[in-house]
Amino acid sequence: MKIIKYVIACLVTLMSTSLWASQLTPEQESAKTRGLTLFNQHKAISAEPFLTIAAEAGDREAQFYLGKAIQFNKRYMTAEARKWYTAAAEQGDMYSMYQLAYNGNDLCHAMGNCPRGTRTAREWKDLLINTATPLTEQGDGEAMYMMYLVTGDLDWLKKQAKPGFPFKPYWLAIRYDNDECFIFPPWQRSDRIKELYKEAAEGGYPVAMYYYADLLQKSGDLENARNWVVKSAALGYESTFLEYAYGLSDPSNKWGFQVDYVKSYGLMSLLLELNGGGNVLSFVNEELPRIAKNLTPEQIEEAKKIGAEWKATHPPLSFFPQKLGF
Structure with missing residues (x-):
């Protein structure tokens, strides 16, 4: 659908037509999925060959x-x-x-040796605006977010949008949370931030679920806070998954989880695959022996089965990096 909208936008602005991606074979789709999983686990080098298979097949x-x-x-x-x-x-x-508009290199244009048909950064920016504008008029939240990035106008994040892009309310909450913009009346700032995190969480964004759960916990609503932690962990977000796995082995955990050393060990072990970024690996290697002290060999085997079942029935663990960040 977005490709069709793009073609319409380009025809209206008398710019280029789009290229159509071919349907991926099961093998190519599997490679793409594996590549995205690795990339989202901060394993960009390992992701390249898998992404190349799908990219060469035309998947945008x-x-x-x-x-x-x-x-x-x-x-x-x-x-x-x-x-x-x-x-x-x-x-x-x-x-x-x-x-291409903001991180590209226009050196070839300055030297006059660009390949024929190469757009300048300014032309890419214009194409982005011409692509996003008609979509914003249809209530597309993602297009509104892109217009915010291009213009710096926070009103794009404040506009009402159709459901489907929870990152927009999440990003507006971040802007408010960092005191980057004014809310009137100012004493409603915290309530507005909480509302936006809730909107993004209910829209399915796991990172927002973590932020919303934290606000609920601080307000004393432990039951709902726990529910959101579990929901986010079930979607694979590393931070909430770690909170959940660790909380099950900490009698004084702030979420009020009941201690379950077997399940904690099984889930914590899954975090070992996040060896591509952050300090997760060192933390888990320190915590697993601590948890194991509370388990018999038979319970450790049971924990491994719990971990294997979770991995088979849930999305892969992910840092959920932002698409325009690293």
Whole structure:
């Protein structure tokens, strides 16, 4: 649907037409899923070959993330990263347009040796605006978020949008939480922030669930706070999953979880796969022996089964990195 909307926008503005992605085979789809999982676990190097399979097949999401992985691994916008961003942008991917507009390199234009048809950063920005504008008029929250990034106008985040993009209210809550904008009357700031986190949490964004749960816990609503922690953990968000797994082995945990050392050990063990970023691995390696002291060998085996069952029935663990951040 977004590709169709992109084509319409381009025809209206007399700009380029989009390229159509081919249908992925089961093998290509599996490679894409594996690549995205690895990328979201901060394993960008390992993700590249899997994302390449789907990107070469024409999948625009894989093309964007491949460009992002290459850019991250090389620490700058390489020609290869730009190639994949361009492929995705030509199919209507607004995030790729943004990368090319704000993180691209116009050196070839300055030197006059760009490949024929290469757009300038300004042209990519214009295409992004022309793509997002008609979508905002239809209530598309993602397009409103992109317009906020382009213009810096916070009103884009405040506009009413159709459900489906919970990152928008989450990001507005972050802006308020960081005192980056004014709320009138000012004494309603905390209530407004809580409302936005709740909206984003109810929209299905696991990171917002964690923030909302924290506010509920601080207000003394432990039952609802626990429910949101479990919901977020079930979706694989590393921070809430860690809180949940650890809380099950801490009698004084702030969430009020009942101690279950067996389940705690089983879930905590799953975090060992997050060895691509952060301090998760060192923390888990310290905590597992502590939890194991409360278990018999038979209980440890039971814990391993609990972990295996969870992994088989839930989404993979993820840091949920922002699409335009690393």
